[in-house]
Amino acid sequence: MTSLISERIVTIRASVPSSVRLIAVSKQVPTELMREAYAAGIRDFAESRIQEAASKQTQLQDLPDITWHFIGNLQSNKAKKALELFDWIHSVDNLHIAQRLDTLAQQLGVSPLVCLQVKILPDPHKSGWMIPDLLADLAALNQCKNLQIQGLMTIPPRGLDEGKIFNVFNDTRNLAQEIASQGWGNIKMQHLSMGMSGDYQLAIQAGATMVRLGTILFGHRFQLAKI
């Protein structure tokens, strides 16, 4: 039986280069639909709330080869739980939380894969480093030896036209190249986590290595919530 979700996944896969990791954003999505995505080959799921992720991981214990990605706003008091639940944290958005994760990771004996969240344009609705602030924090981030810093994550401000969205993604790639050229021993810039349902094609054109897709795979979350 082919489900609507598996059809969507086949279509999207065909439009995404195989080198780009397709991450299914499953926040507010019931686990039955996540199982359909899994059956269609998805192994990367992203959540934005710790509690919701914990409950889903319990329900999906029989699917052991899932890679879990955290994409939400991370508060200090949830950092330990995030390290216990997630393989990747895309939303490390300030030095304080990076250092907290580093300390906790050492205590727990884990070395999480992380992206640094950047804001290319000012955006009061989003967290993340503005470019000069990130450059100033690199030396301290390089000391976070228990974190495997893999690259940058960004979300463009709402309401930009396509050209401006592309520029945000392109500037993010250029920033990653600039950081990579500085040769920090503990900061790799091999990944760009950028692109959501409405803009992932632009992100891929600009060099995204991971796209985070929710609505286009699972449908609108406000409708899912009524199921």
Ligand SMILES: *Cc1c(COP(=O)(O)O)cnc(C)c1O
């Ligand atoms: C919700 C969310 C997504 C997915 O958004 P869609 O538009 O539904 O694809 C991607 N990234 C982050 C950080 C999100 O919070």
